Amino acid sequence: MDDLGRTPARVSTGTLPGRDDVERLVDDAYRYGLASRDGEIATYIPRLAQADPELFGVSVAEVDGAVHTAGDADAVFSIQSISKAFVYALVCEELGHETVRERVGVNNTGLAFNSVVAIELNDGHPMNPMVNAGAIATTALVPAASAEERWARIQHGLSAFAGRRLELDGEVYTSEADTNQRNRAIGTLLQAYGRIDADPLAAVDVYTRQCSLLVSAADLAVMGATLADGGVNPVTGERVVSPAVARDTLAVLASTGLYERSGEWLFEIGLPGKSGVAGGIVTISPGKGGIGVFSPRLDSAGNSVRGQRATRFLSRALGLDVFASEAHEHGPYPYTREMGSA
Ligand code: GLN
Numbered sequence: 001m002d003d004l005g006r007t008p009a010r011v012s013t014g015t016l017p018g019r020d021d022v023e024r025l026v027d028d029a030y031r032y033g034l035a036s037r038d039g040e041i042a043t044y045i046p047r048l049a050q051a052d053p054e055l056f057g058v059s060v061a062e063v064d065g066a067v068h069t070a071g072d073a074d075a076v077f078s079i080q081s082i083s084k085a086f087v088y089a090l091v092c093e094e095l096g097h098e099t100v101r102e103r104v105g106v107n108n109t110g111l112a113f114n115s116v117v118a119i120e121l122n123d124g125h126p127m128n129p130m131v132n133a134g135a136i137a138t139t140a141l142v143p144a145a146s147a148e149e150r151w152a153r154i155q156h157g158l159s160a161f162a163g164r165r166l167e168l169d170g171e172v173y174t175s176e177a178d179t180n181q182r183n184r185a186i187g188t189l190l191q192a193y194g195r196i197d198a199d200p201l202a203a204v205d206v207y208t209r210q211c212s213l214l215v216s217a218a219d220l221a222v223m224g225a226t227l228a229d230g231g232v233n234p235v236t237g238e239r240v241v242s243p244a245v246a247r248d249t250l251a252v253l254a255s256t257g258l259y260e261r262s263g264e265w266l267f268e269i270g271l272p273g274k275s276g277v278a279g280g281i282v283t284i285s286p287g288k289g290g291i292g293v294f295s296p297r298l299d300s301a302g303n304s305v306r307g308q309r310a311t312r313f314l315s316r317a318l319g320l321d322v323f324a325s326e327a328h329e330h331g332p333y334p335y336t337r338e339m340g341s342a
Contacts, residue, residue: 011230011243013286014288014319015287015288016062022060022062022066023068025314025317025318026059026060026068026069027070029070029313032313033058033306033313034056034071034306037297038305039299039306041298042296042298045179046179047171047176048296051077056072057069057070057074057216057294058070058071058073058292058293059291059293060292061221061225061235061289061292063234063288065234067218069218072217073294074216075217076214076215076216077216077278077279077280077296078172079166079210079215079220082280083154083158083211084135084274085227085253086157086223087138087139088100089161089227089240089241089246090154090158092245092249093245094143100138103137103195104127104129104137104141105127106128106129106252106255108127112301113130113131115133118131119133124189124190124193125195126195128252128255130252130274131259132183136183136187136203147199147205151206151210158213160238161223161233163235166214167214168209169214172212172278173212176211177205180204183207184204211276216292217292219292220292220294223290224284224290225289226241227249227250228288229246230242231246250272251272253272257273258273258275258303269311269312269315269321270323270324271284271285271322275307277298277302279304280293280304281307283315285318288318293310293311
């Protein structure tokens with residue numbers, strides 16, 4: 001128990017259905033997701049507009065290391081905003097819960113991921129690490145003597161979550177770096193408010209690189225499963241972050257992972273998740289596993305439409321919704337104190 005009493009004395013989560021059932025339900029989720037052709041590909045980063053809109057992959061990684069896949073689960077795409085969740089975890093591991101909460105915050109802005117208005121409305125506070133302002137501020141907090149070292153640490157850390165070395169998509173990086181005036185403005189605004197100590201444009205550049213790392217839906221499932229497994233990658237066995245940091249990251253994702261749609265997501269799916277504009281979504285079921293999905297067509301907030309469908313299917317079919325319960329079977333009613341002591 002730490003001095004804040006945050007470390008839970010007991011952890012209670014439950015288990016997934018058997019492996020064969022999970023395997024079958026991943027296929028069913030893929031078919032369910034495939035039925036939708038709604039949404040639009042992101043075009044504000046020019047290179048993303050060239051994505052194949054038909055690509056669709058679904059994966060579940062269990063905390064025992066089993067990985068299930070359907071469709072284009074090995075197709076790679078840029079991780080984009082999903083990187084924010086894992087960089088946040090790495091920074092919490094280095095600096096601790098309180099520092100990151102004070103500097104970056106944990107509350108939803110209710111506004112789009114790239115909002116400048118949100119910064120102004122909150123006296124320069126970036127509010128949370130899952131919007132661009134908070135993510136740039138978080139990246140700037142990665143302890144390093146130079147931007148190159150900061151980038152190397154992030155690439156290494158995200159690779160540890162995935163269990164394989166993640167590579168940069170140079171074309172996506174260049175395309176975003178050439179067109180990210182808005183993110184540069186956000187970085188400079190944070191500096192004006194004294195919210196960023198490092199060179200803000202260098203921090204935005206590292207942030208742009210972290211967003212350009214290539215992952216597959218199967219990678220996202222393993223990355224999610226690492227957060228579901230108390231911070232240990234269930235495939236490689238490497239401890240990436242502490243159980244407390246894994247828990248903190250999921251708590252932040254629950255309220256902020258899907259931008260201004262986070263409330264709707266939690267209401268429909270009942271799990272922490274994080275989306276990115278290339279069409280990936282990672283979802284975490286604490287103690288059970290991670291779900292990774294990829295499909296480039298997005299809703300108006302920038303969240304994959306097929307990805308949301310497949311994830312909602314899996315949350316229900318695998319019994320993952322953290323808010324769902326069934327009446328405990330006991331009897332006879334009414335319950336009496338004597339029954340409890342029997
Ligand atoms: N790199 C993207 C940006 O900063 C990430 C946005 C996202 O995935 N929502 O605009």
